[in-house]
Amino acid sequence: MELTIQNISKTYPNGVEALKNVSLKIGNGMFGLLGPNGAGKSTLMRTIAALQDSDEGTITVGDIDVSKDKQSLREILGYLPQEFGVYPKISANDLLDHLAVMKGITDTKQRKEVVESLLYQTNLWEAKDQKLGTYSGGMKQRFGIAQALIGDPKLIIVDEPTAGLDPMERNRFHNLLSEIGENVIVILSTHIVDDVSDLCNNMAIILNGEVHLVGEPIQLIKTLDQKVWKGLIEKSDLVEIEKENDVISSRLYLGKVQVRIFSESPMQNGFESVNPEIEDLYFATINGLSIGGSE
Ligand code: ADP
Numbered sequence: 001m002e003l004t005i006q007n008i009s010k011t012y013p014n015g016v017e018a019l020k021n022v023s024l025k026i027g028n029g030m031f032g033l034l035g036p037n038g039a040g041k042s043t044l045m046r047t048i049a050a051l052q053d054s055d056e057g058t059i060t061v062g063d064i065d066v067s068k069d070k071q072s073l074r075e076i077l078g079y080l081p082q083e084f085g086v087y088p089k090i091s092a093n094d095l096l097d098h099l100a101v102m103k104g105i106t107d108t109k110q111r112k113e114v115v116e117s118l119l120y121q122t123n124l125w126e127a128k129d130q131k132l133g134t135y136s137g138g139m140k141q142r143f144g145i146a147q148a149l150i151g152d153p154k155l156i157i158v159d160e161p162t163a164g165l166d167p168m169e170r171n172r173f174h175n176l177l178s179e180i181g182e183n184v185i186v187i188l189s190t191h192i193v194d195d196v197s198d199l200c201n202n203m204a205i206i207l208n209g210e211v212h213l214v215g216e217p218i219q220l221i222k223t224l225d226q227k228v229w230k231g232l233i234e235k236s237d238l239v240e241i242e243k244e245n246d247v248i249s250s251r252l253y254l255g256k257v258q259v260r261i262f263s264e265s266p267m268q269n270g271f272e273s274v275n276p277e278i279e280d281l282y283f284a285t286i287n288g289l290s291i292g293g294s295e
Contacts, residue, residue: 001062001154002027003048003185008057010043010209018043019054020209026185030177032196032217033189034282035206041189042082044206045159048187049079061155061185075104078153080144082160088133092124092143095132096150103151118146122176138169145176156186162195174198197278205285212285217278224276224284224291229261231271249283262289 003026010019018040035041046052048059050070059066066073087095096115105111119125122142127135135143141161148156158177162170178199180186188195196203197217204214213220228248233241235257238250246262260274261267262284284291 001185003155003187004058004060005044005048006058008044008047008054008059010040010047010052010054018209019047022057022206022209022211024204024211024214026187026202028183028185029202030180030186030188030200032200032203033187033206034191034193034196034203034278035189036191036286039191039206040209041191041206042159043209045079045081045157045187045189048155049077049157050074073155075151076154078148078150078156080141080148080156080158080161082163084140084144086132086135086140086143089131091129091131092119092135092146093128095143096146099147100150105151114150118149121149121179122146123172136169138165138172141165141169141173142176145173149180154184156180156184157189158186159189160191161188162190162192170195193279193282203278205282207285213281220281221276221278224262224280226273227262227264227291228274228276228280229263229267229271230258230274231261231267231269232256232258246284246289248280248287248289262291 005022005024008019008022011017022044033041033044047054048066050066050073053067061073061076064072093115096118097111100111100114105114119128122145124139124142124146127139132140132143145158148158162173165173177186177188188200190196201216203217205212232253233256238257238259241247241259248260248262250257250259260280261271
């Protein structure tokens with residue numbers, strides 16, 4: 001199955017251009033859409049999920065045209081929205097059962113099997129009779145994935161799933177996502193670089209409604225090989241260094257500033273070459289550096 005996004009643009013009534021001529025091809029496996037808040041990720045996710053229309057462009061999943069055949073799309077879609085509200089007074093078991101009915105699983109015995117298997121898969125079996133209002137953030141997100149998996153979806157969209165989770169919950173959530181079959185399309189929209197580097201075999205960076213980099217993380221990182229330099233500098237030198245170099249990122253470190261710089265030629269003065277990371281790609285893109293490989 002392939003998801004094809006062609007020339008999608010969207011301007012909201014307030015004039016915000018949330019998506020500008022976005023085109024992407026996404027095949028089976030885990031795809032990371034990485035971008036800062038306000039980049040247009042949710043707008044794109046909602047458009048793919050047929051929850052809102054674009055002004056221009058087309059989206060197809062297999063042979064389904066999303067804007068023309070929303071019903072067919074819904075039958076193959078599992079969606080975990082950014083704001084996933086749960087009914088606080090219902091148990092996980094009862095809500096999953098109800099949602100499974102809504103998805104068309106009307107046979108009681110079959111539904112019981114589906115719900116039980118999802119509760120096991122998301123490690124919520126022990127808490128299945130607890131009211132959802134008592135769940136932790138991580139448990140709610142795992143419940144969110146459980147409901148998104150009802151009915152064997154072929155396209156799964158998870159929008160900012162790990163924002164607000166503590167490291168352990170995030171780890172559990174990553175493990176759960178990575179267990180989803182390889183024969184479905186999973187799109188993970190996130191502003192958290194580690195979500196993408198730990199999980200995704202393909203990725204894109206989106207910024208101000210535009211797609212900037214697309215590819216396999218490993219290949220994309222290779223374009224930065226021998227071109228990322230790290231150094232520890234005095235805070236007072238930062239402005240000068242920024243003027244003279246392509247600074248990818250800088251962060252305070254033990255009272256000094258650790259900077260990472262993009263440079264095609266070797267750097268001296270205490271800078272050392274380091275292995276590039278996805279975070280370098282991301283910050284370089286956000287900071288508008290011309291690193292090669294970008295569109
Ligand atoms: P992200 O998910 O990457 O944070 P969004 O798609 O939510 O980005 O938002 C992209 C831009 O569109 C932002 O500037 C946001 O303020 C704006 N936006 C999102 N939804 C609406 C809306 N319903 N009406 C007007 N502007 C919106």
